[in-house]
Amino acid sequence: ELSLSANASLFYSKEGELTGAQMIFSDVTHLEELEEGIKRAERLASLGVMATGIAHEIKNPLVSIKTFAQLLQEKYNDKDFREQFSSLAIKEVDRINALVEDILVFAKPRGIVWEDVDIKEVIKTTIVLLLPQFPDKKIEIKESVPSEPLIIKGDADRLKQALLNVCINSVQAIDREGVIEVKAEKEDDMVRIAISDNGCGIKKEVLGKIFEPFFTTKGKGTGLGLSIVARIIDEHKGSIKVDSVEGKGTTVFVELPVRQKENQTDELFGTYNRK
Numbered sequence: 503e504l505s506l507s508a509n510a511s512l513f514y515s516k517e518g519e520l521t522g523a524q525m526i527f528s529d530v531t532h533l534e535e536l537e538e539g540i541k542r543a544e545r546l547a548s549l550g551v552m553a554t555g556i557a558h559e560i561k562n563p564l565v566s567i568k569t570f571a572q573l574l575q576e577k578y579n580d581k582d583f584r585e586q587f588s589s590l591a592i593k594e595v596d597r598i599n600a601l602v603e604d605i606l607v608f609a610k611p612r613g614i615v616w617e618d619v620d621i622k623e624v625i626k627t628t629i630v631l632l633l634p635q636f637p638d639k640k641i642e643i644k645e646s647v648p649s650e651p652l653i654i655k656g657d658a659d660r661l662k663q664a665l666l667n668v669c670i671n672s673v674q675a676i677d678r679e680g681v682i683e684v685k686a687e688k689e690d691d692m693v694r695i696a697i698s699d700n701g702c703g704i705k706k707e708v709l710g711k712i713f714e715p716f717f718t719t720k721g722k723g724t725g726l727g728l729s730i731v732a733r734i735i736d737e738h739k740g741s742i743k744v745d746s747v748e749g750k751g752t753t754v755f756v757e758l759p760v761r762q763k764e765n766q767t768d769e770l771f772g773t774y775n776r777k
């Protein structure tokens with residue numbers, strides 16, 4: 503299998519008459535392999551970020567199953583208890599199972615799955631995964647969303663990953679105590695999301711660099727977080743902007759189109775796969 507990129511241009515004379523055309527094919531197989539490698543690294547990095555949230559989500563149901571199992575011996579003859587135990591155990595095991603499925607889907611490379619996504623649901627899951635990230639900080643999370651669903655065409659898992667990366671930055675920007683606010687609204691054909699924190703803020707000099715892969719000001723950061731976010735928003739044909747005042751806080755604005763244009767094909771400029 504070979505990947506070719508094709509570039510075409512037309513030549514005109516001074517009089518505006520078409521005199522010829524040129525098409526250049528370049529072999530981009532190696533470039534694509536490199537890109538795959540970067541995507542793999544990004545996936546692993548964000549899996550690491552999510553690990554704390556995931557561990558917490560698995561631990562909770564395990565604790566309730568264990569508590570009930572410990573009581574089972576002495577309460578074995580209590581019919582109500584037995585029924586409660588069996589329904590709880592099944593529910594909690596299902597919860598862990600669904601989570602493990604999610605992780606497998608996330609860890610495996612896969613194409614974008616376009617579906618109807620409710621941004622309100624995405625925000626809700628993001629907050630659930632975010633809460634265990636700061637056991638020793640006092641952070642209030644404010645959610646401000648309209649009562650009706652905010653449906654867009656998109657990939658729910660990727661969008662959750664994007665919002666989580668942004669929110670984790672906010673948590674990390676807050677030293678001990680603070681507020682993170684997640685707002686979402688629909689206007690015309692756009693869903694607008696704004697995530698603000700009253701954390702340390704970003705120095706003017708580095709504001710232009712934060713979307714670069716591997717740019718980090720943190721001792722333990724990989725600097726991939728926001729580059730992954732930018733890629734996901736780009737895949738959704740959306741836009742992202744960051745406002746920040748050092749010492750005051752940061753707001754990340756994300757805009758996502760409600761619909762994706764179908765059959766987006768590049769006619770003259772594109773990458774062809776010859777199999």
Ligand SMILES: Nc1ncnc2c1ncn2[C@@H]1O[C@H](COP(=O)(O)OP(=O)(O)OP(=O)(O)O)[C@@H](O)[C@H]1O
Nearest residue numbers: 671672675703712718719723724725726727728752
């Ligand atoms: N909410 C925020 N408040 C303050 N600084 C921020 C915020 N969001 C991003 N930054 C700055 O942008 C840099 C890049 O962020 P990014 O998420 O890409 O990488 P990281 O958080 O350093 O590492 P990683 O996300 O890979 O763990 C951060 O190191 C930080 O300096």
Ligand SMILES: [Mg+2]
Nearest residue numbers: 667671727728
């Ligand atoms: Mg980050």
